Amino acid sequence: MSSIDPMDSIEFDRSIIGVVHDVGYHEVTEEQVIGFANAIGETNPLYLDKDAANDGPYGSLIAPPAYYTSIRLEPGPDPKVKFGTTGFNASQHCEFYEPMKVGDTIKAKAQVARVYAKTGRTGTLVFTVRRTTYSNQHDRVVTMVESSFVLRDMSQ
Amino acid sequence: MSQIYIEDVDLGDDVGPLVKEPTRNQLNAFTKVWGTSVGRFTSDEVAKSEGFTGVILPGNMSMAFLGQLLTEWCGYEGKLRRLDVDFRRSVQPGDKLNCTGIITDIEVVEQENQVTLDVFIETQKGERALQGTAMVVLPSKS
Numbered sequence: 001m002s003s004i005d006p007m008d009s010i011e012f013d014r015s016i017i018g019v020v021h022d023v024g025y026h027e028v029t030e031e032q033v034i035g036f037a038n039a040i041g042e043t044n045p046l047y048l049d050k051d052a053a054n055d056g057p058y059g060s061l062i063a064p065p066a067y068y069t070s071i072r073l074e075p076g077p078d079p080k081v082k083f084g085t086t087g088f089n090a091s092q093h094c095e096f097y098e099p100m101k102v103g104d105t106i107k108a109k110a111q112v113a114r115v116y117a118k119t120g121r122t123g124t125l126v127f128t129v130r131r132t133t134y135s136n137q138h139d140r141v142v143t144m145v146e147s148s149f150v151l152r153d154m155s156q
Numbered sequence: 157m158s159q160i161y162i163e164d165v166d167l168g169d170d171v172g173p174l175v176k177e178p179t180r181n182q183l184n185a186f187t188k189v190w191g192t193s194v195g196r197f198t199s200d201e202v203a204k205s206e207g208f209t210g211v212i213l214p215g216n217m218s219m220a221f222l223g224q225l226l227t228e229w230c231g232y233e234g235k236l237r238r239l240d241v242d243f244r245r246s247v248q249p250g251d252k253l254n255c256t257g258i259i260t261d262i263e264v265v266e267q268e269n270q271v272t273l274d275v276f277i278e279t280q281k282g283e284r285a286l287q288g289t290a291m292v293v294l295p296s297k298s
Contacts, residue, residue: 032189039185040220041176044157044227057232065227065236066220070189089215091242091288096235 006117006124011082020111023073023132028104033063036070062099068134068143076110076130083126084151090127093146098136105137113146126151159231162262162269162294171257171273174225178213180249186217212246218253218286222275225255226290233295237270241288245279252280257290269294 030050037047045052046062053061100106113131117124127150134143187197192214195202200210219241226236247253254277261272271294277286 035185035189039182039189040217040224041178041182042224044224046232064220064223065239066216066223069214069216069220070186070191072191089243091240092215092219093238093240095238097237 006119007115007126010115010117010126012079012115014079016077016079017112017114019077020109021074021077023076023108023110024071026071026106026108028063028067028100028102028106030061030102032070033061033067033102036067037064040064040066058099058101061102063101065094065096065099065143067100068094068132068145071106071108071134073108073110073132076132077112079112079115079128081115081126081128081151083124084153086154087149087151090148090150092148095144096142097144098140098142100134100136100142104142106142107135109133109135123153157228157231159233160229160294161297162271163297165259165262165271165294167259167262169259171229171259171275172225172255174221174228174255176221176224176253176255178217178221178247178249178251178253180211183211183213183217183249186214190214190216208246208248210248212248215241215243215286218243218247218277221253221255221277222257222286222288222290225257225275226273226292229257230292230294235293236290237293238291239275239288240290241275241286243286245283245285247277247279247285251285253285254278260289269296 110132113129115128117126129148131146133141135141203211257273257275271292273290275290
């Protein structure tokens with residue numbers, strides 16, 4: 001029995017899949033780390049108390065794992081998926097290899113890892129998965145994030 | 157901050173809850189640090205035009221609460237190594253969020269004590285806003 005792949009009829013720029021782009025640099029500052037930590041109601045001294053953090057396991061203030069979400073990046077590659085009437089973030093897969101520390105210079109690279117479709121009871125959903133890696137000034141990857149953005153056609 | 161060790165944990169153990177009640181001021185602080193101007197996070201009017209009853213929290217902000225749950229639990233010597241979340245429902249300022257986890261696997265991999273958990277955020281209505289899995293590395297007492 002043959003099956004029809006819904007992606008066959010979805011128009012998008014296939015040429016950019018897997019192509020890695022530089023999407024920006026970021027200086028990890030005490031102000032932004034503490035600002036981020038306060039915004040989410042953190043109480044961990046490693047993120048908030050310079051003296052305690054200096055005496056802690058990392059020797060300086062570090063950023064909470066989710067701090068990467070506060071780093072503004074250039075838009076990165078866009079597969080220009082022509083589908084749907086609305087979109088939202090579906091999921092995130094994050095790997096944390098070592099903390100970002102105050103004073104670090106973070107370099108971000110991004111790519112569109114894949115575009116795929118799923119069809120269920122509510123119709124077809126088209127997912128775009130972007131992979132962003134954050135490296136420090138020592139060229140060590142500190143965080144990797146795969147974000148999945150879904151498009152759906154609410155008029156179906 | 158107290159320290160938990162691999163010897164202290166068992167399959168099925170609960171982690172949390174960490175109760176979060178994000179305020180409008182915290183949301184504003186988060187969007188300011190992030191530098192976003194996306195209307196559904198910053199303007200009630202825009203959020204209502206998109207079918208919400210008012211501004212909603214970015215999924216990233218809710219996800220950060222799960223990060224807090226896990227890093228507070230694992231202590232200075234523990235490490236949050238992986239966090240995977242699905243965004244299921246929107247969260248608004250004023251919601252009461254129960255952030256919890258349950259240990260589903262414990263194994264030693266390359267001399268690391270790896271603890272895998274299911275993690276959730278439920279609202280005061282009992283609705284699951286986020287759910288996912290995480291892996292945390294814990295130290296040994298020995």
